Amino acid sequence: MEDDFPQWYTDVVKQAELVDYGQVRGTMIIKPYGYAIWENVKNELDRMFKETGHTNVAFPLFIPESLLQREKDHVEGFAPEVAWVTHGGDEKLAERLAVRPTSEVLFCDYYSNNIHSYRDLPKLYNQWSNVVRWEKTTRPFLRSSEFHWQEGHTAHATEAEAIEETNRMLEIYAKLAEEYLAIPVLKGKKTDKEKFAGAEFTLTIEAMMHDGKALQSGTSHNFGTGFAEAFDITYLDKEGKSQFVHQTSWGVSTRIMGAIIMVHGDDRGLVVPPRIAPTQAMIVPIAQHKEGVLDKAYDLRDQLKEIIRVDIDASDNMPGWKFNESEMKGYPVRIEIGPKDIEKEQVVLVRRDTGEKEFVAMAELEERLPALLEEIQQNLYDKALAHRLEKTYTATTMEEFKQIFAEKTGFVKAMWCGDTACEEKIKEDLSVTSRCIPFEKESVGDTCVFCAKPAKELVYWAKAY
Numbered sequence: 001m002e003d004d005f006p007q008w009y010t011d012v013v014k015q016a017e018l019v020d021y022g023q024v025r026g027t028m029i030i031k032p033y034g035y036a037i038w039e040n041v042k043n044e045l046d047r048m049f050k051e052t053g054h055t056n057v058a059f060p061l062f063i064p065e066s067l068l069q070r071e072k073d074h075v076e077g078f079a080p081e082v083a084w085v086t087h088g089g090d091e092k093l094a095e096r097l098a099v100r101p102t103s104e105v106l107f108c109d110y111y112s113n114n115i116h117s118y119r120d121l122p123k124l125y126n127q128w129s130n131v132v133r134w135e136k137t138t139r140p141f142l143r144s145s146e147f148h149w150q151e152g153h154t155a156h157a158t159e160a161e162a163i164e165e166t167n168r169m170l171e172i173y174a175k176l177a178e179e180y181l182a183i184p185v186l187k188g189k190k191t192d193k194e195k196f197a198g199a200e201f202t203l204t205i206e207a208m209m210h211d212g213k214a215l216q217s218g219t220s221h222n223f224g225t226g227f228a229e230a231f232d233i234t235y236l237d238k239e240g241k242s243q244f245v246h247q248t249s250w251g252v253s254t255r256i257m258g259a260i261i262m263v264h265g266d267d268r269g270l271v272v273p274p275r276i277a278p279t280q281a282m283i284v285p286i287a288q289h290k291e292g293v294l295d296k297a298y299d300l301r302d303q304l305k306e307i308i309r310v311d312i313d314a315s316d317n318m319p320g321w322k323f324n325e326s327e328m329k330g331y332p333v334r335i336e337i338g339p340k341d342i343e344k345e346q347v348v349l350v351r352r353d354t355g356e357k358e359f360v361a362m363a364e365l366e367e368r369l370p371a372l373l374e375e376i377q378q379n380l381y382d383k384a385l386a387h388r389l390e391k392t393y394t395a396t397t398m399e400e401f402k403q404i405f406a407e408k409t410g411f412v413k414a415m416w417c418g419d420t421a422c423e424e425k426i427k428e429d430l431s432v433t434s435r436c437i438p439f440e441k442e443s444v445g446d447t448c449v450f451c452a453k454p455a456k457e458l459v460y461w462a463k464a465y
Contacts, residue, residue, distance in 0.1 A: 001267055005211045009139070012261055016270040016329050019140045026138035026145030030254070033329065036278035038148065038254055042128065044180050044276065045150060045252065048172045054124040054152065059106045061129075062097040067105050071230045074104060077197020081133035083145075099132040104198070104223075104249055107153035108231040115155060115245060117236050122165075123155040141258035142215075142465050149253030155233065155245040159224070162246035166222040169250040170203040173218030181256065182273040182380035183207050183263050184388055185217060186411075186460055188436030193420050196249070200224035206435045206460065208388040209262035212409025214435045214462035217259055220250035258465070263384050264353075270330030271352055273380050274373040281369060282331040283312040284322045286338030296342050300335070300362070308369055310335075327352060332376050333369065353379050396445040401461075405430050411462045415455035417448035426450055426461070435460045 001008045013019055018034030021027075030038065046056070062085065068075050078101045085097040100106070111123060132146050141147075152169060156162040170187060177183045185205035195202035199221040207217045228234070228244040237243050264271040274280050281304065285297040297312055304310045313322045319336075326334045336348040347365065349358045353376050360368050391410030395401040404412050416422065416434070427433050437457045448455050 001210065001265070006139075008265075008267075009258075009262060012265055012269055012328075013140045018257070018261075018270075021140075022146075024145065026135055028140045028144050028146075030148075033278065034257065037260070037272060037276060038257060040276040040278060041176070041180070041256060042150070045172070045176055046126075046128075048175070049126050049150075049152070052124075052168065052172070054126045054154075057125045057127055058129070059100075059103050059110070059127055061100055063100055063103075063105060065096040065098060067109060068098050070105060070108075071198050071227055074198035074227075078102065078133075081135065083132045083134050100129075101131055101133045102249075102251075103127060103129070103131075103151055104153065104227060105231075108227050108233060108247075111155050111228075111245065111247075112231045112233045115233055115235050118157050118238055121155060121157045121235060121245065122161060123153075124165075125154065126150055126152045139258075141254050141261070143255075147254050149251050152248070152250040154248045155228075156247070157235065157237070157243070157245065159246050162222055162224070162248050165248045166201075166203060166220045166250070169248070170205065170218070170220040173205050173220070173250075173252055176252070177205055177207065177217055177256075177259075178381065180273065180275045181260055181263075182275075182377055182384060183217070183259055184381060184385040186436055186438055188438040188460070190219075190436060191420070191423060191434045191459070193423050194434055196221040198223060198226055199249075200226065204436050206462075207259050207263065208384075208391060208411060208462075209259070209465070210265070210387070211262070212391045212411075212462070214411065214460075214464040215255070215259050215262070216435075216464065217256055218250075218252040221248060223247040223249065264380055265330070268324075269328035271380065272330040272332065274332040274377045277330070277332050278309060279311045279329075279331050280309045280373055281311075281333040281335050282326045283310065283335045283337065284319060284326065285312070285314065286319055286336055286341075288314065290339050292342065293337070293339060297337055300337060300347070300365075304365065304369065307366055308373065332373055351376060353383075394444050395449055396447075398450055401426075401449050402430065405432055405463070409463065411435070411460050413442070413444055413458055413460055414449035415443070415445045415447060416457050416459045417451055417453045418456040419448075419451065419453075422448060422450040431463060432461050433464055435462050435464065 017031050020029040083099040128150050130148050135143050177185045185207050190202040203220045205218045207215050225244040233245045234242045283297050285293050288294045301312045334350040345362050393404045393412050395414045442458050
């Protein structure tokens with residue numbers, strides 16, 4: 001990890017059998033284990049969406065060019081990444097079709113035909129789908145030409161309701177990251193330069209990876225009435241007056257899988273937080289050729305499968321190989337059981353996060369394992385938070401700012417005047433971007449770190465994926 005973090009990342013993705021490369025540049029085949037992790041992430045999110053009144057829908061993959069052009073800022077933001085379909089079979093299409101990079105315009109077109117009265121509002125829709133963005137530089141999960149995600153698209157009667165929705169969805173993303181993925185996040189607002197194309201404002205959760213770089217891990221956008229005006233999405237209010245709807249959009253993608261790898265992984269491979277681990281405990285029989293060992297291991301699995309997600313490695317590989325395999329794949333707990341353990345009616349529990357071993361009586365496993373998994377979950381979060389705090393710095397002058405990024409990696413808190421020109425110059429000179437204006441207001445000075453004019457906001461800056 002410390003010698004070559006990008007290569008380490010690629011090795012873990014491959015060796016842990018998360019993905020394989022697709023035939024088209026920048027595409028990936030998500031293998032069963034990788035998809036099982038994503039599925040658990042997806043299931044937790046989907047549950048939270050439905051608890052807050054959202055309904056799943058499915059919209060088409062293709063967008064007519066004329067429809068995509070309806071919202072100027074939006075199409076300009078995505079134009080360089082759009083993949084186009086020009087032929088259907090042997091015939092050239094009368095109009096090019098975009099392979100969806102995102103679905104705002106499709107939802108807007110639908111809303112313009114299906115929202116008429118205040119009684120039709122709110123529309124709280126979510127879509128699980130794949131999208132295509134023709135990226136120049138690709139890396140599995142982090143930036144691929146095709147990826148999986150969810151995209152929420154909602155319509156509301158009032159500005160206040162839309163703002164409430166924008167904030168509510170960001171809180172759901174933060175809950176997912178912190179409570180299920182064990183990833184501490186910064187919550188805040190994007191600058192106008194970094195906000196989503198066509199949005200009034202964008203809220204974000206930002207996570208720090210092991211190498212100190214930032215990863216945008218979920219965003220929630222408030223569109224105001226901009227899209228509604230472009231697509232003529234109106235409704236009659238209770239007084240019979242025509243009003244434009246207020247819209248939001250929000251999304252989390254398979255990019256979050258990259259965060260799990262880069263926040264928790266180590267030199268032995270992947271480390272999967274227990275709450276989203278497809279296999280929370282892997283039983284490894286020792287000397288399984290001896291009579292009774294495999295039978296006892298299977299009995300143990302059957303005993304535990306009602307309380308945790310448990311599996312058994314009954315392959316004929318040597319125990320050492322099995323240990324390495326379970327560590328590479330990041331199973332939270334390994335349960336070792338051999339002839340001597342059976343005699344003593346105990347097993348050995350090995351934690352993936354710390355490597356610590358613990359002898360536990362078989363009769364106590366049903367109580368001990370759930371508690372141990374929660375300990376591991378909390379430890380992963382605490383460790384990631386300590387790492388972020390250790391790598392968060394403060395700069396009050398441009399000299400300090402440059403020196404920190406020249407010598408270290410991490411987040412830098414610095415004041416900003418609000419001028420986009422300063423923000424662009426920092427990015428140009430140092431390849432550093434503004435990550436967010438944090439919700440928790442803080443000040444580390446009175447002047448902009450770049451131009452020394454009066455400051456308006458504290459901003460977190462970082463190099464980012």
